[in-house]
Amino acid sequence: MYMQIKQEKGHYTLYKESEAIGTAVVDGAAILRLEIVPAWRGRGYGSYLVKELLRRGGGLDPKQATRFTAPLPRDEAGRALARRFDFVAEGGRLVRRRVPDLSAVELCHEFLELHVTPGGLYLDATCGNGNDTLFLCRLAGQNGRVLAMDIQQKAVDRTNKRLTDAGYEKVGRAVLYDHAKLGKLVQPGKVDCVLFNFGWLPGAEHTVHSTAQGSLSALCAALDALRPGGVLGAVLYSGKVIGDAEKQAALAFFRSLPLTKYTVLVCEFANWADTAPLPCFVIKK
Template identity: 40%
Template sequence: MKRYTITEYTQDVFRKWLKEDGLYIDATVGNGHDTEFLCKGVESGKVIGFDVQQLAIDHTAKRLEKAGIRARCQLVLDGHEHLMKYVEPESVDGIMFNFGYLPGGDHQCATRKETSIKAIEEGLRALKPGGILSMCIYSGQDTGFEEKDGILEYLKEVDQKKFVIIKSEFYNRPNNPPVPVFVIKQ
């Protein structure tokens, strides 16, 4: 039996919010799995994918070209904390984040607490009412716990009248499993 991953879980939940004509952001394209997932869900919509590593942008572009959906995505070599330079407030239907480092890439080049929290703040501004923001928060080993703890502390203070925040966990997995979090804008 195949192991159910955080990416599969997050995509399963997120799928409910996909609209053919929507605007979505993959805030950390990495190897392009979520970018491809989003692009397959929008036929007349648009996906914007961010990453600070050219390797991630190039790999994702090839993945999308191979799938025949490259035209649906604007890939941006920039930090996710700058996403509001590319969209209007309350214009985005959904945003996906994976915090940590690029699998197969340089583990020293990982997301950091300060820029990740700034990116989440920007994402909350960008979301339409009824929109969703998902996070896969990895910790342990190379990425450490500072980012995870900082993000979770920040999320506790987000206005409950404007946002619903749901934190899940892989309860029976050892070695600091990733934490899936969903934010829905009221």
């Protein structure tokens, strides 16, 4: 049967066909009132309405931090509905908090923010759509420089457009280049940070992706390019399409680095799947 929710300012009405069967009043992230017509209770329409309110307020987005409130329920059905959507009693009302999941890329960015000083030279060895390049430009600041590279022209074009749109065209630029040969673009021991986000270009064909052979050459060249105290960050991937050859080869490479020259961190998400992205860091001594 056809259902829809009509909204007028903070008032929501749930319709089944042409009949109004539920209403809600919302102020920002505060659900002030929610009612289902008695004849329609116990059929899932309350859950439908709550879920839609949360969705419209970003409460179902795993990447967004949200906090919703609602009045304490008056009956067991209301309490069951609250539990279903993770509302808990707090200070005389219901509260639902959503803390965003920490992704491998976000962890990599947070680590680099703590260990890299603005004003240096940074390399994005796999620029993709430009997310990491833009992050490095912000990290570098107006006195720093960022060089990005990719083997796909569409990635280079998207990255350069993104930098221009954000006002960082004088800080960073992307070039069409194989990261396995990045040592030819920079002098040894002059780079403050090199960032790798292996795998494929988001939104493009998955058949084009980095490989173990090319990535190992790129990692070796990146370590040569780093200055003492410089940091290499890499996010490794595996899965049905690309397998795990690159991931395992990179891990073996990292673990073989001598402690006298490098500090190596492999940051595993212990309660994620084995195919989850794996952030790794190398600090050159």
